[in-house]
Amino acid sequence: MTLDSGSHEPQHGADQRRATTLISTKAELREHRAAMTGTVAAVFTMGSLHAGHLALVQRARGLADHVILTDFVNPLQFGPGEDFEAYPRDLDADLALVDGLVDVVFAPSVQEMYPVLPPTVSVTAGRAGTILEGAARPGHFDGVVTVVAKLLQLTAPDLSVFGRKDAQQLAIIQRLVADLDLPVRIEPVEIQREPTGLARSSRNAYLSPEGRDQALALSRTISAALAAAPSVAGIRAALAQAVDRAEIEWDYALALDPGTLEQVGQDHRGEVLVVLAGRVEGTRLLDAAVAVATAP
Ligand code: PAF
DSSP: OOOBSSOOOOOOSSSOOOOOEEEOSHHHHHHHHHHOOSOEEEEEEOSOOOHHHHHHHHHHHHHOSEEEEEEOOOGGGOOTTSOTTTSOOOHHHHHHHHTTTOSEEEOOOHHHHOSSSSOSSOOOOGGGGTSTHHHHSTTHHHHHHHHHHHHHHHHOOSEEEEESSSHHHHHHHHHHHHHTTOSOEEEEEOOOBOTTSOBOOGGGGGOOHHHHHHHHHHHHHHHHHHHHTTBHHHHHHHHHHHHHHTSSEEEEEEEEOTTTOOBOOTTOOEEEEEEEEEEETTEEEEEEEEEEEOBO
16 A cells, blocks of 8 residues: 555656545645646546446556546436435545556545535536436436536546446536536547447446346447448447347437537437446446438
């Protein structure tokens, strides 16, 4: 363990280890941030770190001189039926995973982040936050953008990395940054996949071996949609075929405009966000990809 509570010389590069400092107050964070020279990348997490988070950390390390990782279970993004208290927390395990890989781990208390809860002023994700995943989780994306706006303000990074698997979250955060003119670059990180193609997710642990086979319907559909590009009609046909085959219980399989999250028309040109959600053995799984439409 190289965790310490003092200052250290930052090192650039994805391969070099660095001393990792655990802090829990905004004042400490400001102090550490002010001492950082060069570029800073922020990785925002709710803890329970796994290989997907490590891919974000590695990307951040490759892009910046310093990496700040936040580890905070945000009560604002939990709905009334969702158990905020039961959400898994293991700061020691998280620290063991990222020790030597990031400069700072910021793990504040709820009271530190929200002296007034709910805050009097918050951010809304608008209509984009009420569709798809947001339809089943009212208020969830408002909570996400509010905490991300606060964390961006506190960490003041040059860039922040987000996984493409939570495609709606990524799109909404890109809108947050564009609409509020926040001075940060959002770096999407590709979905981590198992050798079979299944998108890595902590939820895969709930699947039986048969369930894991069934779940491949998602990655197969992504491959079929990408193979059908650059035609929007082709992408749509691939999605419709997958739903017709009904290998799994689909929630949605859609081709969206990545900026607005509205469904694209046949004449759409440019990026198309393909998003899938379905249930296998009662477990809700997501997958996503970006295709480029250039032809009718
Ligand atoms: O993706 C997550 O883990 C959370 O939604 C985030 C971005 C850390 C905000 O709490």
